[in-house]
Amino acid sequence: MNKQRNADNRRVLVRMLVVAVLMFGFGYAMVPMYQKFCEVTGINNLLNADDPLRNTQVDTSRTVTVEFDANLHGLPWSFKPGQSSVEVHPGELVHVVYRVSNTRDHAVTGQAIPSYGPQLAAAHFRKLECFCFTRQTLGPGESREMPVVFVIDPALPEDVNTITLSYTFFEVAGTLAEPASKPARPGA
Amino acid sequence: MEATHVHGAGHAHGDDHSHHPKGIMRWITTTNHKDIGTMYLWFSFAMFMVGGAMALIIRAELFQPGLQYVEPEFFNQMITLHGLIMVFGAIMPAFVGFANWMIPMMIGAPDMAFARMNNWSFWLLPPAGILLTASMFVPGGAAGTGWTLYPPLSIQMGIGMDMAIFAVHILGMSSIMGSINIVTTILNLRAPGMTLMRMPMFCWTWLITGYLLIAVMPVLAGAVTMILTDRHFGTSFFSAAGGGDPVLFQHIFWFFGHPEVYIIALPAFGVVSHVIPAFARKPLFGYTSMVYAIASIALISFIVWAHHMYVVGMPVAGQLYFMYATILIAVPTGVKVFNWVATMWRGSMTFETPMLFALGFLFLFTIGGFTGLVLSNTAVDVQLQDTYYVVAHFHYVMVAGALFSAFAAVYYWLPKWTGHMYDETLGKWHFWLSLISFNIAFFPQHFLGLAGMPRRIPDYALQFTDFNQVSTFGAFGFGLSQLLFLYVVLKTIRGGEKAAAKPWEGATGLEWTLPSPAPYHTFEEPPVLSEAKGHA
Numbered sequence: 001m002n003k004q005r006n007a008d009n010r011r012v013l014v015r016m017l018v019v020a021v022l023m024f025g026f027g028y029a030m031v032p033m034y035q036k037f038c039e040v041t042g043i044n045n046l047l048n049a050d051d052p053l054r055n056t057q058v059d060t061s062r063t064v065t066v067e068f069d070a071n072l073h074g075l076p077w078s079f080k081p082g083q084s085s086v087e088v089h090p091g092e093l094v095h096v097v098y099r100v101s102n103t104r105d106h107a108v109t110g111q112a113i114p115s116y117g118p119q120l121a122a123a124h125f126r127k128l129e130c131f132c133f134t135r136q137t138l139g140p141g142e143s144r145e146m147p148v149v150f151v152i153d154p155a156l157p158e159d160v161n162t163i164t165l166s167y168t169f170f171e172v173a174g175t176l177a178e179p180a181s182k183p184a185r186p187g188a
Numbered sequence: 189m190e191a192t193h194v195h196g197a198g199h200a201h202g203d204d205h206s207h208h209p210k211g212i213m214r215w216i217t218t219t220n221h222k223d224i225g226t227m228y229l230w231f232s233f234a235m236f237m238v239g240g241a242m243a244l245i246i247r248a249e250l251f252q253p254g255l256q257y258v259e260p261e262f263f264n265q266m267i268t269l270h271g272l273i274m275v276f277g278a279i280m281p282a283f284v285g286f287a288n289w290m291i292p293m294m295i296g297a298p299d300m301a302f303a304r305m306n307n308w309s310f311w312l313l314p315p316a317g318i319l320l321t322a323s324m325f326v327p328g329g330a331a332g333t334g335w336t337l338y339p340p341l342s343i344q345m346g347i348g349m350d351m352a353i354f355a356v357h358i359l360g361m362s363s364i365m366g367s368i369n370i371v372t373t374i375l376n377l378r379a380p381g382m383t384l385m386r387m388p389m390f391c392w393t394w395l396i397t398g399y400l401l402i403a404v405m406p407v408l409a410g411a412v413t414m415i416l417t418d419r420h421f422g423t424s425f426f427s428a429a430g431g432g433d434p435v436l437f438q439h440i441f442w443f444f445g446h447p448e449v450y451i452i453a454l455p456a457f458g459v460v461s462h463v464i465p466a467f468a469r470k471p472l473f474g475y476t477s478m479v480y481a482i483a484s485i486a487l488i489s490f491i492v493w494a495h496h497m498y499v500v501g502m503p504v505a506g507q508l509y510f511m512y513a514t515i516l517i518a519v520p521t522g523v524k525v526f527n528w529v530a531t532m533w534r535g536s537m538t539f540e541t542p543m544l545f546a547l548g549f550l551f552l553f554t555i556g557g558f559t560g561l562v563l564s565n566t567a568v569d570v571q572l573q574d575t576y577y578v579v580a581h582f583h584y585v586m587v588a589g590a591l592f593s594a595f596a597a598v599y600y601w602l603p604k605w606t607g608h609m610y611d612e613t614l615g616k617w618h619f620w621l622s623l624i625s626f627n628i629a630f631f632p633q634h635f636l637g638l639a640g641m642p643r644r645i646p647d648y649a650l651q652f653t654d655f656n657q658v659s660t661f662g663a664f665g666f667g668l669s670q671l672l673f674l675y676v677v678l679k680t681i682r683g684g685e686k687a688a689a690k691p692w693e694g695a696t697g698l699e700w701t702l703p704s705p706a707p708y709h710t711f712e713e714p715p716v717l718s719e720a721k722g723h724a
Contacts (some may be wrong), residue, residue, distance in 0.1 A: 016371060024406035
């Protein structure tokens, strides 16, 4: 009786120990199992790069022509857009350049003022980078390419198909005249 | 159903007693299930005090916003050790202690199936407890990761982390040995005539808990071993620097962690299934459905693990699956709560301390279950993940659930263990103080969580101050109430009204056929059960 019971007990013990050892192994087996699971279902694949970032805000159903214009107000510069017009989708990020050069032999400072046609387009024309944000000082004979980065707001009214962006450079008072005398440099 | 013939109980067995070592060696070398059960319970209480002191340090720091008493690093260590010690050192050993004491007496067995292994599984616990508490004093301090030991932090910490890992290994070994012992005892040592479906409910809950432990503790051991080899032996299971994935740890950990919740809860259900029928003086309602409910809770607990990790970046299909599976657990749990309530329906109830704790369990565990249902909902959980709402939820389940049930068990069986009745007035004081202070401590934490206070943070925004102060008052009240519990237990051990063999009128089961206190050796000859239908 007692011997029988001990044998029974030992049988249960061995079975339980086998289960415990198998479950320890199962813990480790989860590592390749999860790897396979993620591979098959395509989730959490750490070796593949994420999808390239894409702008989902672009309204490709519309095309708007943006024309560029450049004017000078009493400045001895030459000032031209790098392109006369571009076709853009609302929401698209657009880079354009303007070219400017100083024809004088001394530095001149100017400030560009933008204007828009039609005027209501101004509210939907988002400039992220523009040379008109700051004063521009050009050294003697210096030429420069100046960027404009902008987005046309998709909320632009449907009937606006063409926008004209026009810049006018104004002289910043006092910088056009030849300096009367150069400041004396110490030790000169 | 009663044993019609009890043989061997209380007979003199001089030859057995004569060679027993005295003093400390008696406890170190004992293979007696009652001695080992007692040691489990005292160890559990000691750990409960240590873990409780850590909780009070946490609550003291959170009494006001800003940093008052401890550094944030030490605060994190307290959070971690409080969790590990309470789960592995206090609650689990307490229920293993009850199992050791009561299961052989409930099924009419002379002792556990493997008496020497039983000794070993207990004596593994103190080294683990010492490793955990001593890790506070090593350079770098204890693990500060939280009890979940998530990498990458657990890969980076100092030697305290290694000590925590070894402690988990040892505790796991102890649990596995204890479970094998309990399962074998229940399967092989039942008295003739006690079929599985006539077994007391506490044995059923422990049988299934034992299987759960044997299935998931090795998985936890594997997970912490992987952390250990990532730390020291150049593997990259979880270390992203070597191509590992930290989220993988969460999947492995919670494969253990969710069944662990039921490992703690099921024996508590078992105790309540004894106490409520005893004090309602009616047999347990729906015995068979209780057994099936326990089994299905245990099975479902294996397939819901990722509801702890809704926000790791899971596909929506995964979130939906884990949400529905989790909500499914409410069905068998609802069956159990219904059966307990139905047991009380039109019963002749009296409200002694064990019954009060069982009723406290029933109310508060149900609240904890409901907040669990709220959290199981993915859309809600995204808001509440890692907030104090979660802290409130699992303290309602762990403290008001498991701990209250353990108190019920102690008061219910204390007369059998000591031969004395406890002081009923003081017992009731202990219950009411615990119940009220518990709710003061933890109910406001629901509001804190809903308002967005994160858990595991030593400092907080000013608007959370009031509820935190209320919570801290409650926590200190709860902690101090437990000293009263210690006093009641010591007083009962030292003396008191003599307890009858069956001190509770409505109690059923073989353990009540034995005299109180239960003799050192019981059921050396198996009892003969009556042929009457019904469970013990």
